[in-house]
Amino acid sequence: SSELTQDPAVSVALGQTVRITCQGDSLRNYYASWYQQKPGQAPVVVVYGKNNRPSGIPDRFSGSSSGNTASLTISGAQAEDEADYYCNSRDISGSWVFGGGTKLTVL
Amino acid sequence: EVQLVQSGGGFVQPGGSLRLSCAASGFTFSHYDMHWVRQGAGKGLEWVSAVETAGGTYYQASVQGRFTISRDTDKTSLYLQMNSLRPGDTAVYYCAVGVPASPKYYFVYWGQGTLVTVSS
Numbered sequence: 121s122s123e124l125t126q127d128p129a130v131s132v133a134l135g136q137t138v139r140i141t142c143q144g145d146s147l148r149n150y151y152a153s154w155y156q157q158k159p160g161q162a163p164v165v166v167v168y169g170k171n172n173r174p175s176g177i178p179d180r181f182s183g184s185s186s187g188n189t190a191s192l193t194i195s196g197a198q199a200e201d202e203a204d205y206y207c208n209s210r211d212i213s214g215s216w217v218f219g220g221g222t223k224l225t226v227l
Numbered sequence: 228e229v230q231l232v233q234s235g236g237g238f239v240q241p242g243g244s245l246r247l248s249c250a251a252s253g254f255t256f257s258h259y260d261m262h263w264v265r266q267g268a269g270k271g272l273e274w275v276s277a278v279e280t281a282g283g284t285y286y287q288a289s290v291q292g293r294f295t296i297s298r299d300t301d302k303t304s305l306y307l308q309m310n311s312l313r314p315g316d317t318a319v320y321y322c323a324v325g326v327p328a329s330p331k332y333y334f335v336y337w338g339q340g341t342l343v344t345v346s347s
Contacts, residue, residue, distance in 0.1 A: 153333035155272070162321055162337040163272065169331030206272050210332050215285045216262070216325075221271040 122146040122211035124219035131225040132197045140192045140222045142207030150209040152190035154183060157204045167192055202226045229253035229336050231322050236341030243312050243345070249305040249322030249338050256303040260325035262334065263296065263307050265318035275320070276307065280327060289315075312345045
């Protein structure tokens, strides 16, 4: 099965822009979706498809993709954005796969 | 209001069995794929299994042959029968609702999670 690779940890100064990336062969055929998870809570989808946000997700969250890499960008990071972020896509075998997760620290 | 109410977790010895349930309401159950995703303590999300709207099933390699996913449209419920459990299966198990809009697939709703502990 495919794998999705994420940096384990990223930090950003309050109000600055941060990009979290996800690499994997499956991303050449499927869009990534991105999930925010705070301690003790279930994940929440923040971006999916080419660059779609569910209702209620702030527009500072955006997504992009190129080749085998998908990116989640947070423009003007807020303290409440500190969380773990996971990418996911379907893979060529028909199953699904998550990235290892990125811990975002807002300084 | 969408609700995914999970039950069935608990403590079991290696080699034992458990059945997880996820009762869904607030959306048209038959229109969505359903998934199980797990998370070990301090670890990342791990996709486990899925059942599509048409009944097709998928499993992660490590659970293939031991776990069986099923759905009951009349009861709007999802199940995961877990047999031959191993300590490595210890995790919080989430049920999740998948939107079958390939290639922009995503999990739109998540249950609260239920803890499965496999230990002697």
